[in-house]
Amino acid sequence: SLVFSSHLVFEPMFRCILLLLCNSVENKIYVHLNYSIPCVRLLNATHQIGCQSSLSGDVGVLHVLESEANLDWVLQNGPNPPYMVILDSTLFTRSVMMKLKTGSSRVAGVVVVAPSSNPAEGFSPHTTCPNENSGVYSESYDPALAHCNVTKWNPLGNGLSYEEYDFPMFSLKDDNDTQAIKQCYYDHNHVVNGSSPRYPLCAMQLYSHMSAVTDTATCMRRNGINFSLNPETVCDPLGDFNVLASTRPLNYTDKGHKTGESVVIAALDSRSFFFDIAPGAESAASGFVTLLAAAHALRNATQDAQPNRTILYAFFQGETFDYIGSSRLVYDMDNKQFPLDLDNVHSVVEIGQVGLHGESKLWVHTDPVSRRNSSVNEEVEKLIRNLNSSALNLSLSLQEPSFSQPLPPSSFQRFLRARPIPGVVIQNHNSSFTNKYYESMYDNAEYLNMSYPPNLTPEEQLEYVTDAAKALTEVATIVARALYTQAGGSDPIHEFVFLSSQVTQMLYGFLVKSNNSWFQQIVPSDFAIHLRDRPTNFYVGVTQQHSEPTLLVQYLLANLTGTTVNITQDNCQNQREDEDDKESKHIYSYMWVQGAAPPNSTERVAFCVRSTVRLSKALSPAFDLEEYTSKDYSTWTESRWKSIKGRIFLVASHELEMLTLGVGVAVLIASLMLTYIISSKADILFSSGREPTAATY
Amino acid sequence: MTAAVFFGCTFIAFGPAIALFLFTIAREPLRVIFLIAGAFFWLVSLLLSSLVWFISVQISNKESAAQQKGLLIFGVVLSVLLQETFRFAYYKLLKKANEGLLTLSQEETMPISIRQLAYVSGLGFGFMSGAFSVVNILADSAGPGTVGIHGDSQHYFLSSAFMTMAIILLHMFWGVVFFDACEKQRWWAVGAVVISHLLVSCLTFQNPEYVASLVPTYVILFLMGVWAFYSAGGSLRNLKLCLTCKDKDLLLANHRPR
Numbered sequence: 001s002l003v004f005s006s007h008l009v010f011e012p013m014f015r016c017i018l019l020l021l022c023n024s025v026e027n028k029i030y031v032h033l034n035y036s037i038p039c040v041r042l043l044n045a046t047h048q049i050g051c052q053s054s055l056s057g058d059v060g061v062l063h064v065l066e067s068e069a070n071l072d073w074v075l076q077n078g079p080n081p082p083y084m085v086i087l088d089s090t091l092f093t094r095s096v097m098m099k100l101k102t103g104s105s106r107v108a109g110v111v112v113v114a115p116s117s118n119p120a121e122g123f124s125p126h127t128t129c130p131n132e133n134s135g136v137y138s139e140s141y142d143p144a145l146a147h148c149n150v151t152k153w154n155p156l157g158n159g160l161s162y163e164e165y166d167f168p169m170f171s172l173k174d175d176n177d178t179q180a181i182k183q184c185y186y187d188h189n190h191v192v193n194g195s196s197p198r199y200p201l202c203a204m205q206l207y208s209h210m211s212a213v214t215d216t217a218t219c220m221r222r223n224g225i226n227f228s229l230n231p232e233t234v235c236d237p238l239g240d241f242n243v244l245a246s247t248r249p250l251n252y253t254d255k256g257h258k259t260g261e262s263v264v265i266a267a268l269d270s271r272s273f274f275f276d277i278a279p280g281a282e283s284a285a286s287g288f289v290t291l292l293a294a295a296h297a298l299r300n301a302t303q304d305a306q307p308n309r310t311i312l313y314a315f316f317q318g319e320t321f322d323y324i325g326s327s328r329l330v331y332d333m334d335n336k337q338f339p340l341d342l343d344n345v346h347s348v349v350e351i352g353q354v355g356l357h358g359e360s361k362l363w364v365h366t367d368p369v370s371r372r373n374s375s376v377n378e379e380v381e382k383l384i385r386n387l388n389s390s391a392l393n394l395s396l397s398l399q400e401p402s403f404s405q406p407l408p409p410s411s412f413q414r415f416l417r418a419r420p421i422p423g424v425v426i427q428n429h430n431s432s433f434t435n436k437y438y439e440s441m442y443d444n445a446e447y448l449n450m451s452y453p454p455n456l457t458p459e460e461q462l463e464y465v466t467d468a469a470k471a472l473t474e475v476a477t478i479v480a481r482a483l484y485t486q487a488g489g490s491d492p493i494h495e496f497v498f499l500s501s502q503v504t505q506m507l508y509g510f511l512v513k514s515n516n517s518w519f520q521q522i523v524p525s526d527f528a529i530h531l532r533d534r535p536t537n538f539y540v541g542v543t544q545q546h547s548e549p550t551l552l553v554q555y556l557l558a559n560l561t562g563t564t565v566n567i568t569q570d571n572c573q574n575q576r577e578d579e580d581d582k583e584s585k586h587i588y589s590y591m592w593v594q595g596a597a598p599p600n601s602t603e604r605v606a607f608c609v610r611s612t613v614r615l616s617k618a619l620s621p622a623f624d625l626e627e628y629t630s631k632d633y634s635t636w637t638e639s640r641w642k643s644i645k646g647r648i649f650l651v652a653s654h655e656l657e658m659l660t661l662g663v664g665v666a667v668l669i670a671s672l673m674l675t676y677i678i679s680s681k682a683d684i685l686f687s688s689g690r691e692p693t694a695a696t697y
Numbered sequence: 698m699t700a701a702v703f704f705g706c707t708f709i710a711f712g713p714a715i716a717l718f719l720f721t722i723a724r725e726p727l728r729v730i731f732l733i734a735g736a737f738f739w740l741v742s743l744l745l746s747s748l749v750w751f752i753s754v755q756i757s758n759k760e761s762a763a764q765q766k767g768l769l770i771f772g773v774v775l776s777v778l779l780q781e782t783f784r785f786a787y788y789k790l791l792k793k794a795n796e797g798l799l800t801l802s803q804e805e806t807m808p809i810s811i812r813q814l815a816y817v818s819g820l821g822f823g824f825m826s827g828a829f830s831v832v833n834i835l836a837d838s839a840g841p842g843t844v845g846i847h848g849d850s851q852h853y854f855l856s857s858a859f860m861t862m863a864i865i866l867l868h869m870f871w872g873v874v875f876f877d878a879c880e881k882q883r884w885w886a887v888g889a890v891v892i893s894h895l896l897v898s899c900l901t902f903q904n905p906e907y908v909a910s911l912v913p914t915y916v917i918l919f920l921m922g923v924w925a926f927y928s929a930g931g932s933l934r935n936l937k938l939c940l941t942c943k944d945k946d947l948l949l950a951n952h953r954p955r
Contacts, residue, residue, distance in 0.1 A: 028846075029845075650844070660702050664712065671713040672719070675717050685926075685939055686929050686930040
């Protein structure tokens with residue numbers, strides 16, 4: 001898992017006596033890969049998916065795959081198996097990968113060269129029916145709707161992410177290093193008209209050994225075995241923290257609260273085939289950035305006139321992996337482990353993928369099964385009317401898909417599994433996804449139309465309002481108005497203050513680089529060093545750590561919905577208003593953030609933010625219940641690993657190796673015989689006539 | 698490359714040395730002690746030269762290629778001179794030790810002769826210098842790769858192993874010739890040992906033209922071997938006797954006490 005990867009990945013090992021000499025010998029042989037992203041092993045109740053190498057790394061002769069027909073060389077004709085196959089992303093298709101998988105005795109590993117621009121035809125390594133078995137549509141709920149019978153949500157999905165490969169796979173950027181690898185292939189291994197290439201050949205070794213095997217039940221059992229003094233963990237459950245906030249403070253010591261609530265949901269995670277590239281621009285960021293903007297707009301409105309119902313904002317983690325976050329919250333609500341109770345949930349609005357790509361239509365999805373109940377149907381219709389009236393005098397329009405269509409993959413399904421709660425899911429698609437790159441590495445800023453004019457400084461880019469930001473601001477407006485009405489607010493078209501500049505800054509922060517001047521102002525100083533000059537990785541990760549997006553959303557939500565309070569740093573960090581205050585920490589959370597530097601100073605002016613933002617555990621209940629074969633809850637775990645690295649080098653022919661060994665053995669035997677003869681005849685050989693006494697020998 | 702290459706190179710580099718150790722040294726504890734002491738003396742010389750090297754690299758200009766090349770030549774020359782100085786120091790020490798041993802021993806004769814000491818200490822020097830010149834290369838030879846990704850010759854391992862074998866044997870011969878020269882106070886012979894050592898070390902600057910460094914090294918090795926053979930009391934007559942298998946009669950005729 002990540003814990004181990006961060007400091008072990010790119011560190012070459014030097015094991016020798018003289019550092020000066022040794023470096024040079026190793027450098028003469030090996031070239032280490034600088035930027036390499038592995039595919040890692042994940043496990044669930046029944047399967048293992050992903051890739052792994054053997055413990056000592058897999059070695060294969062390089063072969064740059066030029067076309068699918070070229071696979072014959074790798075799988076049948078090539079004289080030097082196993083091969084390390086290098087493919088461009090255009091060949092990273094299901095048919096190629098399945099051929100490689102079945103012929104894996106001749107395949108040492110696969111390296112995919114990621115392109116610098118997105119493939120026009122679309123690509124999704126996810127399944128066609130995401131979270132097929134963990135949503136609400138089971139055989140018992142409605143057989144006609146189960147297993148995406150009505151709509152295949154992700155028709156482009158080729159399922160590569162959910163296959164198991166018994167060779168390592170890495171992703172490389174299309175840069176100079178990759179060019180050097182290809183050059184090594186063309187210099188040494190390239191075949192001209194069918195003759196076999198001559199040694200030495202260019203080869204590659206990839207290390208990505210995974211500790212866990214078989215399934216979650218097996219690896220969790222092995223985690224518990226303590227043979228040695230320092231027991232070794234082999235896998236960790238996937239999970240993180242959900243970020244929650246409400247318009248009225250909730251008392252977290254008082255479980256099972258009894259007021260009507262509206263819940264608004266957005267998912268916070270994504271994935272791709274390879275380990276730590278999960279840009280999730282449309283699949284995650286478009287939705288939660290919209291919700292963050294709406295929450296900000298609602299802060300002022302609810303401060304002026306608090307509506308009857310409380311609005312709870314929920315940002316769920318791990319939804320990609322069988323709804324980890326939402327299933328946990330529903331479980332906690334059901335078991336009175338949360339201030340709210342499921343019975344109090346008045347209605348649910350979920351914001352899914354809402355990147356508009358120039359369209360001006362949003363689709364409001366509902367659950368046909370629960371709407372058969374007339375009271376639920378009535379509430380849902382009211383909700384849709386609210387949304388429709390919110391869209392008045394905006395360029396966007398809202399439409400409903402046909403009545404018989406089930407909900408797309410959404411966290412709301414987990415609420416429906418527990419209760420028939422009225423609710424809607426807002427998406428940018430009518431039937432199947434419009435997202436061409438669902439859960440892939442191409443679901444990035446480029447795809448969300450975040451284009452900036454050339455020659456902008458990072459600071460100007462941060463402020464530049466992109467088309468994507470304008471569109472999402474409109475979506476946020478609809479959501480905020482509808483929620484306000486839904487919560488019982490009096491004025492249906494409240495004048496919300498919307499800043500598309502804020503939306504554009506958020507998008508920039510999540511999808512271009514989090515290390516920007518705005519994010520620096522709103523995070524605590526100890527987190528500021530974790531801000532990066534690259535897009536946020538939305539992979540959920542394992543439970544031990546807070547992932548970057550969780551914390552960023554937490555700080556953003558606190559700043560956008562909270563208020564600045566004038567208290568000391570000490571009180572702020574101890575979660576209290578003053579020294580005697582023991583109650584506030586159950587209701588509010590306090591954050592001491594860096595703040596901005598005044599114009600003529602370099603020192604930041606830090607301040608305290610009080611908000612209702614909370615983190616709640618997003619660990620699948622299956623791990624608390626120790627039901628590792630659960631059919632109800634997510635059972636995904638991530639294997640641990642020791643080192644992830646790769647290197648290229650030349651390999652000598654088998655003949656040369658055997659020749660070296662043969663010469664060595666011959667030298668040894670010859671010297672043994674010669675020495676034996678000489679030493680047995682030393683008396684004669686070294687007895688000189690001039691020294692007749694031969695005192696020396 | 699692989700384990701095959703590792704063992705092949707190990708056998709080439711250390712095969713002769715191992716054979717010599719097994720048949721001539723291992724049986725006699727005193728020789729083992731002097732072998733290890735010789736190895737230790739070589740190590741101390743390496744320590745000193747690496748100290749000087751370390752300091753001079755620190756104060757040199759790392760950008761200038763000419764300066765670095767000059768530094769390398771300086772380091773090699775210094776190291777050779779230090780090794781030979783320590784060989785002389787070891788010779789002096791052994792002389793003293795032998796006198797001490799003589800007073801302690803019950804017998805009239807010395808338990809170990811200066812010629813034997815010369816051979817044993819030379820082999821000690823050879824073992825240690827061979828180990829240091831090839832161990833890190835051997836460590837890398839066990840991996841899957843072979844030299845050549847930057848265009849170097851793939852015979853690097855093989856030629857390193859042969860070079861190491863030559864160095865080990867040369868140290869043995871140098872030891873014999875050097876001690877003999879010191880005994881007989883023939884200082885020109887000491888000078889010849891130092892110069893041939895310098896020459897062999899400088900030949901490695903020919904690398905990666907391995908033929909250009911290995912062939913002259915083996916010529917020098919052959920010449921030093923012949924010289925050492927004569928210094929150790931060998932002669933053409935003895936060799937003939939030995940090869941024509943007349944040794945048995947000779948042995949019987951001589952009746953020498955051992």
